[in-house]
Amino acid sequence: MEKFLTLDDLDVSGKRVLVRCDFNVPFHNNKILDSTRIDRAAPTLLELMDRGAKIIILSHLGRPHDKNPLLSLKVVQEALSDTLYGTCIHFISDCIGPDVEKAVQNLENGQVLLLENLRFHIEEEQNDPLFADQLAKLGDIYINDAFSTSHRAHASVEALPHRMPIVAIGRLMQAELEALSFVLESPKRPVMGIVGGSKVSTKLQLLRNLIPKLNKLVLGGGMANTLLYAQGFSIGKSLYEESMKDIALDIISFAKERNCELLLPSDVIITPEIKENSPFERTTIENIPENSYIVDIGPTTRRSIIAHLKDCHTVLWNGPLGVFEIPPFDEGSHDIALEVAKRSRDKDLISIAGGGDTVAVLSKMGVLNDFTYVSTGGGAFLEWLEGHTLPGIKCLERTLPEGLHCPLK
Incomplete structure (x- = not known):
């Protein structure tokens, strides 16, 4: 994984860490039917919690054409808490704006904030730079742990990493890339x-x-x-x-x-x-x-x-x-x-x-x-x-800017 920074390269204590997860899970009557994607995000989130990061989770759910309450990410709050051994998951009903910025500011080390469905804003799927700018205000470090969304050039996947001083891959993304690189390359x-x-x-x-x-x-x-x-x-x-x-x-x-x-x-x-x-x-x-x-x-x-x-x-x-x-x-x-x-x-x-x-x-x-x-x-x-370059992977292939040492170890 020489092309990418991983959690091993970062000092996240006290830092606001944006984690792009894929919580696009099936559910019915507000009950999660298959929590696999939530469960697989746990190693990254637990490690960040243990190391004192302020964790802000970004994800989408379904294909809403507007702010559809039936596709609110609040549905995963309880399941995520269970996966993280009863951790209190703070939730806010938007993903950008002053209220979200205040909620992030109030986070303490090791706490988790789940933002509302990114696709409630049409700008997410348009890879809109201004939307990405607003997301970038929320964090010091960006971690992509959602390989399953990395073929889409959406704002939280492609535009946002270009606006962050430090980008890295999470444990799930790392495992995906290592497995696929192995089978195709060596x-x-x-x-x-x-x-x-x-x-x-x-x-x-x-x-x-x-x-x-x-x-x-x-x-x-x-x-x-x-x-x-x-x-x-x-x-x-x-x-x-x-x-x-x-x-x-x-x-x-x-x-x-x-x-x-x-x-x-x-x-x-x-x-x-x-x-x-x-x-x-x-x-x-x-x-x-x-x-x-x-x-x-x-x-x-x-x-x-x-x-x-x-x-x-x-x-x-x-x-x-x-x-x-x-x-x-x-x-x-x-x-x-x-x-x-x-x-x-x-x-x-x-x-x-x-x-x-x-x-x-x-x-x-x-x-x-x-x-x-x-x-x-x-x-x-x-x-x-198929041999394609995935936009959400390509944008992570960069090293720390010259002269910048924190928050890397």
Whole structure:
């Protein structure tokens, strides 16, 4: 992490520290349904509290078009307090202005102030410089601990860091960047990629960027269907992209050129209807009926993937291998996830996963905590894997201005 300052580089005692978190969590009737993002922010916040910082939390929630009380960040106040072992979380119903500045001024060392939803101000999503100026008044140090928002050039993510004398990354951001840098730049080989999802078109850039870095690539879902179709197999009524035939063939050729072994299904699970309790059967890819849908990889394919896994030391997973929402069409993803989890627990494998559906799959299978690292960044995770520069990361790549020594250690 030489490009970035971390908490290890800072003296935060008595300093006003702006922490950009991602508390965009699902909730219903004012109850948090999944507190993962809040829980993952805890290490940074607890460390700052212990070291006597005055903590000001910035976040967004949902997509309000105005000051919508139903999307107030006050909903996370109680859950955040619980995560921080009963710490009193002060809350104020705005994020800029004299009242907010006074609330910050009244903070004592180790206290936490949660500001209102940044997106209550349209200027946040416009990356407005004047809005960023007002936020900058509130702090001495800026810490971004929200990798999941760093692909967006919003004011609290991109414009604000340019206005702060000292910027750094939090523990969650540090863990994300270390995990992703490892898998893309210096992985322990052989490396297997597992990429699922419905469309080749949405992950074309990801495949082009990943294939040269992988030794083996497993494809599942609609993406695999498109490649099977491009090779002349009948795939019945299954989801695929007819217009991507030539590009699918290019992907196959590109993988061969780069010595990346492409692992496509040899057998599949088919059904006449994609719904609960629909009859299903296993068949080879040469014998798929015209009136059937492919909904999962078959048992022979699963065994083949697991056999290939035994030779690998690193796995990068993005996307389910079947229609995981409807049992038993989740069995392919389930079997592979269990094997990756087991080898990860045994320290035989480094496993990194990310993307919304991927996290849902691993959570459903009960193996989320067994993977070496699971990214909280959905869109940001994908854009990083595609090789894009994230605006919220790029603006943090700077050192302390010459002649400025405090509050660095």
